[in-house]
Amino acid sequence: MGLWLEVAAGGLITGGIYAVVAMGLNLQYGLMRIMNISHGEFLMVGAYFTWWAHTVWRVDPLVFLPVVAIVLFVAGLVIYRLCFRRIARAAASAEVVEARSLLIGFGLMFTVQNLAYLVFGADMRGYSYLADPVEIAGARFGQNRLLVFGFAVAASLALLAALRYTLFGKAVRAMMQSPTGAQLVGIDTGFLHPAVFGAGIALAGVAGALLSMIYEITPGMGEPYTVTALIVITLGGLGSAGGCLLGGFLLGLVEAFGMYWTSASLKMLLSYSVFIGVLLIRPKGLFAR
Amino acid sequence: MSQHKLIFGVLVGALVLAPMPWLLEDFYLSLALSCLMYAGLTVSWAMFCGSTQYLSIATSAFFGIGAYVTAWGSGTLPYPLAVLLGGAIAAAFAALVGSAVLHLRGAYFAVITFGLGELVRHAVTYFEKAYARTVGRIISDAPENWAVFLMVLFLAAAAIVTAALVRRSRFGLALAAIGSDEGRAQTLGANTRHVKTAGFALSAFFAGALGAAMAVRWTYIDPPTVFNPFIGFQTVLIAMIGGAHTLLGPLASSVVFSLLTEFLRLRFPYAYLVMLGVLLILLVLYLPGGLAQLWEKWRAMWNARWRARWDLRWNRLRARRGARLPRFSARSGRD
Numbered sequence: 103m104g105l106w107l108e109v110a111a112g113g114l115i116t117g118g119i120y121a122v123v124a125m126g127l128n129l130q131y132g133l134m135r136i137m138n139i140s141h142g143e144f145l146m147v148g149a150y151f152t153w154w155a156h157t158v159w160r161v162d163p164l165v166f167l168p169v170v171a172i173v174l175f176v177a178g179l180v181i182y183r184l185c186f187r188r189i190a191r192a193a194a195s196a197e198v199v200e201a202r203s204l205l206i207g208f209g210l211m212f213t214v215q216n217l218a219y220l221v222f223g224a225d226m227r228g229y230s231y232l233a234d235p236v237e238i239a240g241a242r243f244g245q246n247r248l249l250v251f252g253f254a255v256a257a258s259l260a261l262l263a264a265l266r267y268t269l270f271g272k273a274v275r276a277m278m279q280s281p282t283g284a285q286l287v288g289i290d291t292g293f294l295h296p297a298v299f300g301a302g303i304a305l306a307g308v309a310g311a312l313l314s315m316i317y318e319i320t321p322g323m324g325e326p327y328t329v330t331a332l333i334v335i336t337l338g339g340l341g342s343a344g345g346c347l348l349g350g351f352l353l354g355l356v357e358a359f360g361m362y363w364t365s366a367s368l369k370m371l372l373s374y375s376v377f378i379g380v381l382l383i384r385p386k387g388l389f390a391r
Numbered sequence: 392m393s394q395h396k397l398i399f400g401v402l403v404g405a406l407v408l409a410p411m412p413w414l415l416e417d418f419y420l421s422l423a424l425s426c427l428m429y430a431g432l433t434v435s436w437a438m439f440c441g442s443t444q445y446l447s448i449a450t451s452a453f454f455g456i457g458a459y460v461t462a463w464g465s466g467t468l469p470y471p472l473a474v475l476l477g478g479a480i481a482a483a484f485a486a487l488v489g490s491a492v493l494h495l496r497g498a499y500f501a502v503i504t505f506g507l508g509e510l511v512r513h514a515v516t517y518f519e520k521a522y523a524r525t526v527g528r529i530i531s532d533a534p535e536n537w538a539v540f541l542m543v544l545f546l547a548a549a550a551i552v553t554a555a556l557v558r559r560s561r562f563g564l565a566l567a568a569i570g571s572d573e574g575r576a577q578t579l580g581a582n583t584r585h586v587k588t589a590g591f592a593l594s595a596f597f598a599g600a601l602g603a604a605m606a607v608r609w610t611y612i613d614p615p616t617v618f619n620p621f622i623g624f625q626t627v628l629i630a631m632i633g634g635a636h637t638l639l640g641p642l643a644s645s646v647v648f649s650l651l652t653e654f655l656r657l658r659f660p661y662a663y664l665v666m667l668g669v670l671l672i673l674l675v676l677y678l679p680g681g682l683a684q685l686w687e688k689w690r691a692m693w694n695a696r697w698r699a700r701w702d703l704r705w706n707r708l709r710a711r712r713g714a715r716l717p718r719f720s721a722r723s724g725r726d
Binding site: 131137139185188189197200201202204205206208209210211212213214215216217219220329332336365368370371374377378381382385 | 444446491492495496497498499501502503505506509510513514517521624627631661662664665667668669670671672675676679
């Protein structure tokens with residue numbers, strides 16, 4: 103029983119990390135139909151930024167989180183202006199936006215990832231932060247993992263509340279339903295669209311900063327996380343913040359138990375089978391009504 | 392350009408290229424091989440994805456499957472049979488996957504195919520570790536260079552001819568109809584599900600066969616080499632740059648890009664990929680139809696501005712000289 107509990111708790115913690123990773127993409131793809139396949143690359147940038155601040159200036163990674171968020175938000179605005187504004191405005195339908203933004207995302211992925219290789223080299227980097235384990239109910243967990251888990255739950259709930267209860271959240275949801283209609287009732291979509299995109303990039307950077315506390319980082323680390331994020335938001339239903347958290351937990355649990363029963367090298371196979379299964383059976387997400 | 396002319400041109404080109412293994416040095420031969428490989432990959436990719444607008448990034452999965460068929464059959468299967476089998480198994484795999492996921496449109500399909508290469512790679516790695524107790528495989532009796540070259544040349548030529556034949560056939564028209572409006576294509580009586588699956592499998596056949604044919608160039612094969620996602624990306628990129636909706640656009644850009652890759656990628660690996668990424672972004676923003684679009688635009692402008700005037704002069708000249716000059720008018724152009 104204790105072992106099962108440990109596997110389940112480990113799965114939930116990984117799932118929380120997945121939820122954090124998926125949150126930014128959920129804003130961009132779920133709410134705006136911008137398929138930013140370079141999501142993981144901005145996660146990597148956030149991770150490197152934090153690592154660099156920690157090793158060069160000895161800044162506490164947790165204190166540095168807001169800086170990462172602000173810098174990447176601004177970077178997101180710039181990227182939106184350069185790459186996505188044109189297609190978001192000119193495209194005839196959401197499908198065209200999706201297809202073109204996907205290709206642009208691939209271009210960004212190549213560019214950002216290889217720039218990172220040029221600047222940092224291919225070596226693995228890392229630092230140790232809050233790595234001591236704590237014991238809860240007979241099972242041992244790293245403090246940093248618990249921290250990320252707590253952040254995931256808090257941030258998802260905050261995002262959920264912001265989207266549901268604030269005027270700003272209402273405006274974002276209105277823009278998702280009908281860009282023209284939102285404009286007609288006085289929502290400044292010309293400001294809101296880039297801002298939500300930038301928030302997605304900022305969330306990716308924050309997720310990367312949190313991950314750099316746990317795992318070692320390389321310039322190529324982003325790609326698998328992009329795929330994980332896609333699986334999670336598909337599981338949870340596009341655009342739903344609560345679904346994103348639940349989807350993350352579910353994927354974490356499936357992977358943890360699957361690896362426990364079979365073998366650790368089958369992790370990717372497991373996540374893909376979940377992904378394909380959900381797309382075939384419930385393409386609108388598991389929790390869609 | 393008419394179909395017959397094109398097929399004739401491909402045959403002549405293949406005949407001209409056939410004696411290359413005995414004329415070229417090894418370095419240039421491998422350069423020519425990689426040009427031919429990407430020509431085959433991109434033309435077969437564009438045959439399905441260019442016309443249906445389904446973005447598949449699974450080329451590396453099919454390529455790797457083909458390569459592994461050669462590796463597993465090494466020593467027992469004769470080379471041409473391994474190539475044929477590699478293509479057939481890749482096509483069967485594509486048909487299986489395609490029938491499951493081809494009803495998804497847009498980004499989902501792209502993402503699934505994006506992951507397909509990784510999925511097959513992990514499956515093969517696991518299988519090899521668990522049952523064969525090995526990480527990679529050594530290909531023992533590789534065929535001579537000339538045999539590999541002729542095989543790849545044959546496959547590339549076959550891909551181009553097939554693509555040309557498909558374009559004008561009922562099947563190709565159904566593919567193009569799916570690309571413009573799938574619902575309407577269905578209403579007009581095309582069995583879109585079968586057509587899509589068959590098209591996907593056909594393009595996977597060439598990718599698998601090329602993988603099987605090229606595998607013998609590496610003496611040691613392991614999953615990261617043959618399931619390299621770069622092969623899939625490069626294929627998509629080349630086709631997009633050339634103009635995926637045309638036949639000659641991808642062909643021309645595959646030659647240019649494989650030369651560029653060979654020269655630049657080894658010397659500046661990261662900067663080269665950064666350049667490719669920026670190029671892709673610029674292309675999607677300003678030239679979504681690829682270089683072929685530029686060419687079409689230029690020709691339309693040429694026709695509108697000059698051709699009418701030239702025809703007028705020509706016809707006046709003709710009127711003056713009687714019927715000795717051939718008839719020529721704006722309508723009798725090749726399009």
